[in-house]
Amino acid sequence: MSSSAPAAIESAPLAPAARPIDGRDLLVLVAGLLIVVVPHALRAPWWLTLLTLALYGWRATALSTRGGRGLLPSSWMLLAVALLASAGVWLEYRAIFGRTPGIMLLVLFSGLKLLESRNQRDAAAVVFLTWFLAITNFLYTQSIPTAIGMFAAVGTSVLALVGFAAPRRAPLANLRTARRLLAQAVPAALALFLLFPRVQGPLWGLPQDAYAGMSGLSDSMTPGSLSQLTLSDAIAFRVEFQGEAPRRRSLYWRGPVMVDFDGRTWRLGSPGFADLQPPSDGTRFEYAVLLEPHNRNWLFALEAPASLPERARYLDDGQIVTLQPVRARMRYEMASVVEGTPNAAEASRNLRRAQRLPPGFNPRARALAEGWRDASKDDTEVLARAIDYFRRERLQYTTEPPLLGRDSIDEFLFVTRQGFCEHFSSAFVFLMRAAGVPARVVTGYQGGDLNPVDGKFTVRQSDAHAWTEVFLPARGWIRVDPTALSVPMRVDDGLARSVPASDSLPLLMRSDLEWLRTLRNNWEALTSQWNLLVLGYNPDRQRELMSWFGMRDADWLGLASTLLAVLGAFVLVLFAWMLRRVARPDPVQASWNLFCRKLGARGLVRLPQEGPRDYSERAASNLPSANEAIRRIAALYIALRYGNNASPGEVVELRRMVRELQIG
Amino acid sequence: MALPLRSDPKLTGRFYGHPAPRNASGGGAIVLGHRRVYIVPSRLGLLFGGTLAILLVGSINYALSLGFALTFLLAGMGIAGMVQTARNLAQLSVRAGRCDPVFAGEGAQFRLGLSNTSGFDRPEILLRHAASGAQTTVDIAADSATDAMLAVPAQRRGWLPLGRVMLETRFPLGLFRAWSYVEPDSRCLVYPQPEASTLPPVASSAQAGGARAHARGSDDFSGLRAYQPSDSPRHVAWKSAARSDTLHARSDDMLTKQFAGDAVAELWLDLRDLPASLGLEQRLSRLAGWVLAAERAGARYGLRLPGTELAPGTGGSHRAACLGALALHE
Numbered sequence: 001m002s003s004s005a006p007a008a009i010e011s012a013p014l015a016p017a018a019r020p021i022d023g024r025d026l027l028v029l030v031a032g033l034l035i036v037v038v039p040h041a042l043r044a045p046w047w048l049t050l051l052t053l054a055l056y057g058w059r060a061t062a063l064s065t066r067g068g069r070g071l072l073p074s075s076w077m078l079l080a081v082a083l084l085a086s087a088g089v090w091l092e093y094r095a096i097f098g099r100t101p102g103i104m105l106l107v108l109f110s111g112l113k114l115l116e117s118r119n120q121r122d123a124a125a126v127v128f129l130t131w132f133l134a135i136t137n138f139l140y141t142q143s144i145p146t147a148i149g150m151f152a153a154v155g156t157s158v159l160a161l162v163g164f165a166a167p168r169r170a171p172l173a174n175l176r177t178a179r180r181l182l183a184q185a186v187p188a189a190l191a192l193f194l195l196f197p198r199v200q201g202p203l204w205g206l207p208q209d210a211y212a213g214m215s216g217l218s219d220s221m222t223p224g225s226l227s228q229l230t231l232s233d234a235i236a237f238r239v240e241f242q243g244e245a246p247r248r249r250s251l252y253w254r255g256p257v258m259v260d261f262d263g264r265t266w267r268l269g270s271p272g273f274a275d276l277q278p279p280s281d282g283t284r285f286e287y288a289v290l291l292e293p294h295n296r297n298w299l300f301a302l303e304a305p306a307s308l309p310e311r312a313r314y315l316d317d318g319q320i321v322t323l324q325p326v327r328a329r330m331r332y333e334m335a336s337v338v339e340g341t342p343n344a345a346e347a348s349r350n351l352r353r354a355q356r357l358p359p360g361f362n363p364r365a366r367a368l369a370e371g372w373r374d375a376s377k378d379d380t381e382v383l384a385r386a387i388d389y390f391r392r393e394r395l396q397y398t399t400e401p402p403l404l405g406r407d408s409i410d411e412f413l414f415v416t417r418q419g420f421c422e423h424f425s426s427a428f429v430f431l432m433r434a435a436g437v438p439a440r441v442v443t444g445y446q447g448g449d450l451n452p453v454d455g456k457f458t459v460r461q462s463d464a465h466a467w468t469e470v471f472l473p474a475r476g477w478i479r480v481d482p483t484a485l486s487v488p489m490r491v492d493d494g495l496a497r498s499v500p501a502s503d504s505l506p507l508l509m510r511s512d513l514e515w516l517r518t519l520r521n522n523w524e525a526l527t528s529q530w531n532l533l534v535l536g537y538n539p540d541r542q543r544e545l546m547s548w549f550g551m552r553d554a555d556w557l558g559l560a561s562t563l564l565a566v567l568g569a570f571v572l573v574l575f576a577w578m579l580r581r582v583a584r585p586d587p588v589q590a591s592w593n594l595f596c597r598k599l600g601a602r603g604l605v606r607l608p609q610e611g612p613r614d615y616s617e618r619a620a621s622n623l624p625s626a627n628e629a630i631r632r633i634a635a636l637y638i639a640l641r642y643g644n645n646a647s648p649g650e651v652v653e654l655r656r657m658v659r660e661l662q663i664g
Numbered sequence: 665m666a667l668p669l670r671s672d673p674k675l676t677g678r679f680y681g682h683p684a685p686r687n688a689s690g691g692g693a694i695v696l697g698h699r700r701v702y703i704v705p706s707r708l709g710l711l712f713g714g715t716l717a718i719l720l721v722g723s724i725n726y727a728l729s730l731g732f733a734l735t736f737l738l739a740g741m742g743i744a745g746m747v748q749t750a751r752n753l754a755q756l757s758v759r760a761g762r763c764d765p766v767f768a769g770e771g772a773q774f775r776l777g778l779s780n781t782s783g784f785d786r787p788e789i790l791l792r793h794a795a796s797g798a799q800t801t802v803d804i805a806a807d808s809a810t811d812a813m814l815a816v817p818a819q820r821r822g823w824l825p826l827g828r829v830m831l832e833t834r835f836p837l838g839l840f841r842a843w844s845y846v847e848p849d850s851r852c853l854v855y856p857q858p859e860a861s862t863l864p865p866v867a868s869s870a871q872a873g874g875a876r877a878h879a880r881g882s883d884d885f886s887g888l889r890a891y892q893p894s895d896s897p898r899h900v901a902w903k904s905a906a907r908s909d910t911l912h913a914r915s916d917d918m919l920t921k922q923f924a925g926d927a928v929a930e931l932w933l934d935l936r937d938l939p940a941s942l943g944l945e946q947r948l949s950r951l952a953g954w955v956l957a958a959e960r961a962g963a964r965y966g967l968r969l970p971g972t973e974l975a976p977g978t979g980g981s982h983r984a985a986c987l988g989a990l991a992l993h994e
Contacts, residue, residue: 014790014834016708124708128715135719138730147730165838166787177836181744188740193733328727535729574747579754
């Protein structure tokens with residue numbers, strides 16, 4: 001007995017570096033990591049995907065051997081893999097610091113870090129890396145499915161964190177804890193989301209490829225560029241009209257204006273800022289546009305704008321631009337006038353530029369135009385002949401035009417006679433200029449689908465269109481759509497009905513899939529709300545919200561102090577709420593205190609040095625009428641307080657006896 | 665971050681009706697009032713904060729609405745985690761339990777009763793003895809009590825008070841570290857470290873007066889006494905030595921068969937019999953060793969210390985009384 005050695009000190013230290021991780025929690029960690037890495041893996045080169053999955057697999061396999069500690073690689077080996085793979089990334093992308101190569105390296109390092117994770121601290125670092133990778137997915141898309149996936153990954157990684165902190169606890173209990181943590185996080189997260197002072201990014205220069213993959217119209221137009229774009233079903237912008245919407249054939253969404261032509265490619269001119277001069281008559285429509293980011297400066301507006309959005313500028317060729325490229329989804333409100341009389345004034349410098357043609361191209365088209373010039377007495381008559389020509393010639397409209405050679409307009413007009421809107425508009429402007437009439441190509445979108453679910457118009461990349469504007473003295477710039485002249489259905493019924501059925505079109509544009517379109521309408525209405533409320537919450541929306549709450553001109557200081565007050569209140573309420581079931585006095589002690597108060601009221605105050613036994617004896621001898629009850633209460637109290645096994649029934653009994661105690 | 669859960673005592677005291685009990689004497693429980701629970705971010709929590717800062721800056725730079733949402737959700741989770749970490753200790757009640765006497769040089773097993781009157785479980789609570797660093801981790805289920813054992817090294821004989829005990833937890837996320845101190849009224853009696861030595865010869869005891877040796881007939885087995893290096897191996901009680909549960913039986917675990925003619929004495933163990941040159945502590949150690957040896961030998965023994973005399977006796981409680989007297993001898 002005397003020789004028993006000192007008991008080994010059982011200890012499980014709480015320092016993360018000293019806590020090994022359990023296989024169960026490691027698997028949860030890997031699951032979270034897989035969710036965030038899968039979308040990246042689809043973009044990654046195949047070897048990187050395979051390598052990363054192999055690293056994860058290795059760590060998972062090591063769990064099942066030698067009690068989870070077998071077969072892990074040495075740090076030299078990990079370093080070698082890291083260097084080789086970095087070299088591979090460089091060979092693949094010719095860069096290390098760009099957005100995509102950087103993310104690829106992160107994906108790879110997640111595998112390496114996982115493989116060298118042996119304790120809680122390492123594993124927590126992998127969790128933080130998981131969150132980082134989750135956010136990088138939002139650089140590519142912030143759609144609802146992505147959001148669901150990434151938030152699921154965060155939930156999984158939180159479960160892993162809880163597991164590291166309590167490895168011996170039942171998995172279900174840990175799951176409940178993780179769920180409660182995330183649920184309790186929501187109010188604070190909401191307050192932060194709404195009130196955290198937002199600033200307009202970016203804070204520093206972004207990598208070259210930061211906005212790769214945003215589609216939309218470009219600043220030049222060559223034959224084939226628009227027909228490529230119309231193969232995309234992606235949304236360009238959505239429009240909500242206040243009240244009545246214009247007819248479909250009036251929905252010309254004006255974008256970049258092409259003035260300069262080198263024989264093959266049309267390019268933007270060099271317009272200057274100008275004051276907006278709205279048409280004097282016509283029908284006024286007010287609407288809000290939710291524009292998808294396209295990494296260009298221009299905004300799209302219904303022809304012709306009557307008011308400008310906030311912080312937008314008007315150019316003298318009729319474009320509306322912002323000073324910063326549109327890199328985040330943007331909502332703007334404006335008004336336009338449809339079928340009004342345009343402004344007749346134009347600088348002669350701009351008119352001369354709109355008549356310029358490169359010499360030595362398209363001789364047959366030139367000859368045709370000069371013939372019109374000679375036969376006409378003024379520009380109006382030249383235009384009438386041109387319009388008549390396009391109506392008569394029955395040029396064919398197709399999304400798959402044949403390739404054209406050097407004299408592209410001659411070939412289109414006289415040889416292939418098949419083209420897309422860029423061919424039609426390009427040829428028309430060429431003919432006009434050859435006849436001495438100022439003309440320009442306007443690109444943008446034509447039409448849009450009304451979504452019956454939320455009553456908004458959706459304009460897609462497949463609605464991209466090119467048309468022309470011709471300047472007539474005393475009348476100003478007049479829109480002429482040569483595609484509509486040849487193929488009236490394009491403007492009235494949309495692209496899908498105007499091209500031959502064999503042409504390739506986005507799947508959902510085909511009119512025979514009605515149920516699919518209904519589904520899509522619902523989904524897009526949901527997405528639109530998502531875009532507007534969640535993704536579109538920016539410094540402007542924040543200001544609006546604050547003024548709605550009565551905070552006019554909320555600066556960051558006001559927001560920050562409101563935020564801190566809300567968070568402080570949140571912490572206090574949460575703490576009080578979580579301890580609500582515990583924050584009550586010990587029931588045994590409460591009964592005893594009541595007992596002492598009852599006796600104290602009869603002058604029998606307990607002396608500080610008096611234990612329960614002495615006190616009750618004194619009370620019992622002083623109060624013979626109640627001595628039985630007093631002794632029983634004291635005996636029960638002593639048994640409950642100092643005994644080892646108190647049953648809840650006895651606690652209830654004590655409370656009842658004290659309550660029923662009648663003295664005197 | 666300072667201590668966000670410490671608030672005005674007047675205010676919260678009224679809300680919760682709890683005084684912050686320091687040490688309810690007489691076996692009462694100490695309840696960890698929430699004002700006595702301190703909390704700061706752990707190193708992992710600082711890393712978490714840094715990660716959130718990077719995520720936030722990234723979200724601002726790339727204008728990622730969902731990046732903001734995710735970052736803020738994590739921040740909210742950090743806040744909820746902080747509150748839950750504090751809750752893991754708040755209103756926990758700690759009660760000092762029994763501590764069996766030990767010999768100096770062993771570990772005193774302090775028992776602390778932790779009772780959780782709340783509807784949630786409290787996992788991963790570390791108890792750490794402030795003075796010695798001894799620690800143990802316990803999980804306490806909802807509405808239940810559990811005992812934690814703290815093995816505190818007992819260096820010196822006498823009363824060993826438990827002193828301050830720190831309760832610490834990092835559950836559920838490991839991002840915050842909450843702790844509180846309690847000082848339960850618990851102490852452990854530490855006997856002198858027994859010195860393995862032979863029982864005193866009866867003669868010397870007899871000389872000291874009062875010891876009666878009963879001489880019996882020769883060659884009759886009469887009992888066992890502690891082994892002495894000079895004993896013949898033929899007299900060692902090998903069966904008893906083999907039963908001993910210590911693997912490396914030390915010589916003082918072995919017993920020697922005694923035969924009548926040997927002294928089965930009623931021994932008086934007297935401090936004054938030992939030479940003063942040994943020093944008090946060593947003399948007490950030797951007496952403790954003798955008490956153990958006499959008990960093993962089945963002898964009746966008495967103990968004499970200046971100012972204390974324990975009449976001869978035998979058995980567990982006598983042994984405890986003798987060792988206790990040695991432990992507390994001034």
